[in-house]
Amino acid sequence: QVQLVESGGGLVQAGGSLRLSCASSGRTFSRYAMGWFRQAPGKEREFVAAISWDGNPTYSGDSVKGRFTISRDNAKNAVYLQMNSLKPEDTAVYYCGGYSTPYYTNYSPPPYWGQGTQVTVSS
Numbered sequence: 750q751v752q753l754v755e756s757g758g759g760l761v762q763a764g765g766s767l768r769l770s771c772a773s774s775g776r777t778f779s780r781y782a783m784g785w786f787r788q789a790p791g792k793e794r795e796f797v798a799a800i801s802w803d804g805n806p807t808y809s810g811d812s813v814k815g816r817f818t819i820s821r822d823n824a825k826n827a828v829y830l831q832m833n834s835l836k837p838e839d840t841a842v843y844y845c846g847g848y849s850t851p852y853y854t855n856y857s858p859p860p861y862w863g864q865g866t867q868v869t870v871s872s
């Protein structure tokens with residue numbers, strides 16, 4: 750059974766930084782692409798970033814390009830999201846998603862999800 754567990758969320762002031770982590774278990778982590786998504790109250794889930802099985806290439810949503818960086822450590826079965834220059838509009842629940850392919854695809858969402866971690870950015 751695949752499990753994804755996010756951590757690292759919290760309350761931060763605008764302009765600050767946070768680093769989210771997602772620990773994966775239940776499958777061979779290094780074979781699959783991983784992604785981060787977010788959902789703000791009253792809005793649909795939004796793609797944030799994705800990373801291929803070996804770390805290259807990576808993809809970012811337009812709203813976070815240049816501010817957020819996705820990375821992974823296959824030895825630790827973990828994927829990370831470094832978030833810099835945070836804005837109040839980044840406030841959302843952030844979810845880790847596990848794809849069933851080695852490379853990111855926007856044709857279908859990840860089949861595996863974590864429970865989410867809250868990020869709140871105050872102005």
